[in-house]
Amino acid sequence: MSEGTVFLRTLTLNCWGVPFVTRDRRIRFKYIAEELSKGEYDVVALQEVIHSSDYELICKHLAQSHPFQHYFHSGVRSGVCIFSNCPIIDSATFHYSINSSPYRVHQLDWYARKLLGLVKIQHQGIVINIFATHVCAIHTPSHLVDPLFSHRLAQCYEISNIVRQVGSSADVNILLGDLNSEPFSLPKKVLMANAGLKDVWDERPNSDDGSGETCERDCNYYTQLNKRVYEKFQDGMRIDYIMYNGCHSYKVQCTDARLVMRKIPGSALSPSDHEALSATLEIQHCKDTEPPGLSDDLLSLLEDLEDEFVSAYSAVQQKRLVSAGLATCLALLLAVLQLTSITDLICAKSLICAILVIGFFICIWDICVQRVFEASAFCSLIENVRIRMLYIKNDKHG
Structure with missing residues (x-):
């Protein structure tokens, strides 16, 4: 029996703010900041916000719409941050036990010291764990052997363990970020099955709204300018995710999921080399809700x-x-x-x-x-x- 319904609007975006690599950074971050300041989303998780000036710009624009902000400091700069219009009542940082190599200087993963960040928010009386991450990047075309696959697999497994073990401290758990893992990959499957998470793109009712590729889409301005990882997939690949589950007596379902912020108005530029993914989650308190069982596989x-x-x-x-x-x-x-x-x-x-x-x-x-x-x-x-x-x-x- 339902005792009330609450909606939470979320968004995740890899902003592509890596020093010496990105193009049109100032133009793109200005647009991202202005667009997010409209307040269409309750919780925003961003990755690759490396420059302090970029983070300060976003904070300044979102001071009114999202007054609760947290940057997960790690390594030279983690790039992971969360903005919320709901009070942040707690936070934590979990570093991965294995994360690339210092020899791969050009890839920066080791120096960024990749992590899983957590903020606990209160949204209309409901306590929600918001997890945000950027998993070890893919730099090898998909038809070749990926030397960092085992690292990425380890990180996704560690995410699943943390969400599974920490998740009961809140009513709802939401994971947002760039997992650098394909929907059919072992890292993504293990993460979902071991943590009992659902993927908004799999659960969305608006299933006619494309395939959800968030990286290397033909319509993205930067796809043809950068070296492609997914050469075999002409439509790009979905590697950015929003996942969720409910705890205790809370039932969560996705009512909408779509790609947003596709182009900068009046310009051919895209906001990033990734697409922004948004999702609206419906949260209900139900007395007869049973905890999810273990996945069969x-x-x-x-x-x-x-x-x-x-x-x-x-x-x-x-x-x-x-x-x-x-x-x-x-x-x-x-x-x-x-x-x-x-x-x-x-x-x-x-x-x-x-x-x-x-x-x-x-x-x-x-x-x-x-x-x-x-x-x-x-x-x-x-x-x-x-x-x-x-x-x-x-x-x-x-």
Whole structure:
């Protein structure tokens, strides 16, 4: 029996504010700020708001419409922030145990220190957990092997565990952000099944409103200007999501989901290289609401997850061996160079020695620190998955 209905309007957008990479940044952020200041959405989650000036611009424009604002500071800049017209009563930050590599300087994921941010809001008497994230990016075309797939998979699994374990502290849970995972991918499936979340695009009643691709759409001004990741998908790919579930006696359903803010008026420019996704959620307090059960395919998904993590762990150990071999070769070259006497090329010799020493210490750091951290993360994840699988099996037989 229903005891009242509340609506929550949400929006997520990857704003494409990466330094030295983005185009037309000031024009685009000005439009984004002005559009959001109209107050059409109760909660807004933004990603890739890297420049402090961009965040300050948005804060200034949204001071009246969304007076409650939170930026999740992490690394050089996380880029993840939330704006709300409802009071924020609590917040938390969860860092992922594994997140790309410092060697991938051009990709910035490690330096941004990717995270899952949480703010708890009160909306018309209902306590809602708002989770926002930007998962490790895809930089490899989909038809090639993605070296960071296991990292992205780990992050999505950790999101699902956090939402599942923290979710009961509120009446409703909503996850917004750029998951960099296709709708058919294992990371997205595991996240939804393990956390008991629903995807607004799958649940929306306006199902005739396109396929929902949020990245590399032909109609986006920047698609043809940037290197495409999804070359096999001419219509682009859906990698930005809004997901939800209800707790206790609250039932949540999506009444509308669509792509918005498609073009900057009077210009050929798009607000970002991603499309903005909006969704309206209907929240009802029902006495007879039952908590969602475990997904039927969760066990098989966790088995696939375990296999991926075991393979990733083995790959990390192989990389340690490669680094050990390379360090040995560099040490031998350095020793040979020191034993030679080339007095007329002393400058060249010093330069080569410096390069060899730097390379040697990078290899040692890789062996003793970077790969150890990575291997430990995968070990922990494997154990976590096995505990979860054991519980599910016992629950089924119980």
